[in-house]
Amino acid sequence: MNISILKKAKNIIQERGRDSVEKYTYEMSKITSNSKYIAADSAVRSNTLAISKALSKSEDTRTLEAENAKLITKLAEVKLSLGVPANCYSCVACEDKGTLANGTNCACLTKVYYELSRQISGIAELPQFTFENNSISNIECVQKESLGMLYNSMQNYSEKFPNTSVKNILLTGQVGVGKSCLLSATANDLILRGFSVQYLTAFSLNNLFLKYHTSDAKIRHQYLDSLLTCDLLIIDDLGTEPILKNITLEYLHCVLDERVRKHTMISTNLSINEILIRYRERIASRLTNKYTKIIQLNGTDLRIKK
Ligand SMILES: [Zn+2]
Incomplete structure (x- = not known):
């Protein structure tokens, strides 16, 4: 891969990430007083707290964790219904870093690299x-x-x-x-x-x-x-x-x-x-x-x- 094109592609991915965080933060600021959001968010927080307490007492947390997964999904659904994306990333796989945890290039980076190369060529x-x-x-x-x-x-x-x-x-x-x-x-x-x-x-x-x-x-x-x-x-x-x-x-x-x-x-x-x-x-x-x-x-x- 051409180093300078790869650098440009990484910059685009990171810029995209900053835009995504900005958009997410703005959309979140509009729903923080919404009752449906508050209820779903509180449910996740209470459950997370219950898991921490159970863990500190070395108790079995499997039921609480299963419940947590459902509550997190519910919270994401509520946010989505109010026009807020589930998370602040444009690409969840690499969290807008361009590279994955194992050091390989994320598909989003390869796609941008390819498009830039097409334009330059x-x-x-x-x-x-x-x-x-x-x-x-x-x-x-x-x-x-x-x-x-x-x-x-x-x-x-x-x-x-x-x-x-x-x-x-x-x-x-x-x-x-x-x-x-x-x-x-x-x-x-x-x-x-x-x-x-x-x-x-x-x-x-x-x-x-x-x-x-x-x-x-x-x-x-x-x-x-x-x-x-x-x-x-x-x-x-x-x-x-x-x-x-x-x-x-x-x-x-x-x-x-x-x-x-x-x-x-x-x-x-x-x-x-x-x-x-x-x-x-x-x-x-x-x-x-x-x-x-x-x-x-x-x-x-x-x-x-x-
Ligand atoms: Zn990615």
Whole structure:
């Protein structure tokens, strides 16, 4: 897990906890003179006191404790009926600490970490597909079978990541055949596994190249750093960006070159031949080398079907 994202996630959980205590305290202040609440609360207090007395005399407290459990439930019901939550925690499992008693991360922290990672990765821009719940398989289309096989193959890639036999995936096919859904499912799965993912369209990538090119040398590293260091870089819709002279081809080659030992996924509507013509030999060979799996996805436009 990324330390700085984890820290942010913990801060969010703790902030949530403070809000929860504040809300609880405020709601409690409104019911302290309510007769139903007073009666239920007094019953718990008297019973608790009786248990203490019995314990001090070494008497059997089993009946009193059974009664106590019922009274506590009753008190929670009364509070709930008066609009007050049963306790002051947003997450009872970790009491808003983010970690459980055994030191492991609570599910609430993992969920926030995952959402933050999705936002930072840029993948939140895409519909949220997952391998487990890929709604795309329910759509009747000619590529249903090949899409299903591709989901399995990408799930396999994700499970073995980063020790995969191929490093890069080049996904080609017409608009709307399901390429972005596959990218989304793979990215979501890898983020859940704690890997850093950066998703961006070729158009946005081109804009970053332009910013980098025109910025002061002292600050421009910020535009490309995360693209060069992330575990998986996803470039969607390669070929839809304008070719900027001295920028697009030069920086794209630079990024691919820097990431030669890392994983990259690219989707494009272009054929291999069109890639060669548009991006020239140097880049085309990077995109189609022996470390790359080229996947051709054909079929009908799913966006129309939906
Ligand atoms: Zn929790």
